[in-house]
Amino acid sequence: MSILHVVRQFLPNRGGLEDFVANLAREQARLGHRVRVLTLDRLFSAPEMRLPARETLEGIAIERIPFYGSPRYPVAPAAFRHLGDADLVHVHAIDFFFDAFALTKPLHRRPMVATTHGGFFHTSAHSRLKKLWFEGPTRMSVRAYEAVVACSESDARLFQGIAPGSVSVIQNGVDLDKFAGAASPEPQPALLTIGRFAHNKRLDRLLATMRALNAQGPAWRLRIVGVPSDVSAEALSHEIDRMGLTGAVTLHTGLDAPAVRDLIGRSSLFVSASEYEGFGIALIEALSAGLVPVAHPNDAFAWLQGRHPSITLADFADPDAAAAAIRRAYDRLASSAILRGAEDLSEYRWSGVAARYVAVYEAALAEAGHGIAARAA
The missing domain is CATH 3.40.50.2000 (Glycogen Phosphorylase B;)
Known part of the structure; x- marks a missing residue:
């Protein structure tokens, strides 16, 4: 299938959200899907530098668009011109993109999946406003999504309140090989x-x-x-x-x-x-x-x-x-009472996580009447 990932910040920026999307995109491409990432053309950490409109980094096709407003809610109306041949849109985090693609669903008619990534409750700042927004616009927007994926049980509990019955949990994937066994062999303070x-x-x-x-x-x-x-x-x-x-x-x-x-x-x-x-x-x-x-x-x-x-x-x-x-x-x-590296971390491998997401995509496509058979016809 053709998958469009939408995320406000991406490579060359580094962080948990960026790494998540990059790893998922690479694994889906390895599985044979056509994958693009749509993101903003400036990094919040270096707003004076504009990045190329199109670029391939680490094997991932990236399209970037301008935005205005605050990094807390960057507004990027050009997003809708980049849907292309996407069979499915996967929106990451709860922000302008989440609301905008929901609002325009009757026009673009693409099946959509969202991953919560903690929503916007990372700090207690503006907590009353956040709660009002969550209970209002977010509650309305979430109805446009065929599936909502929480990356933790706490996220699932939060979003079940506004999307009962439509929230599943897929734990984040982790690149277990990147730093495998890298810690100092001798204890260091x-x-x-x-x-x-x-x-x-x-x-x-x-x-x-x-x-x-x-x-x-x-x-x-x-x-x-x-x-x-x-x-x-x-x-x-x-x-x-x-x-x-x-x-x-x-x-x-x-x-x-x-x-x-x-x-x-x-x-x-x-x-x-x-x-x-x-x-x-x-x-x-x-x-x-x-x-x-x-x-x-x-x-x-x-x-x-x-x-x-x-x-x-x-x-x-x-x-x-x-x-x-x-x-x-x-x-x-x-004193060797802790056996380092003894934990079983296999459930976090990206191969399994990517397969679970593809199953969610297929269910979303089927629900929207855009399943494999329908597309082949």
């Missing part, structure tokens, strides 16, 4: 975190925890790997200096996978103070690398800990308690 520099990631709490860890001497190191989002690298650097953590904490932006793998090779623990995650791809990647995770008990991480007991949950709102949890995890690692 070195922590690594990977993700956007965003308010919901609570990097401020990680820094406070580092200060608590090093209160008796600068033994611990923290490497923060990611891309700027609503927190700039400059602001983070200033906070690191202000807290007296210069040298103990380093920032790493714009790294490719081999460079990240090198940093993992000098680390033993993965840490995250994130208050909200749609799923937790970076944590699963950390497990595949042999890092020992210590993470804040948000819904996604708590669910993952129930399946993977080597994950330690700690309340990073309490720096001293989080620091103590990190020390205990390190001590268990040093």
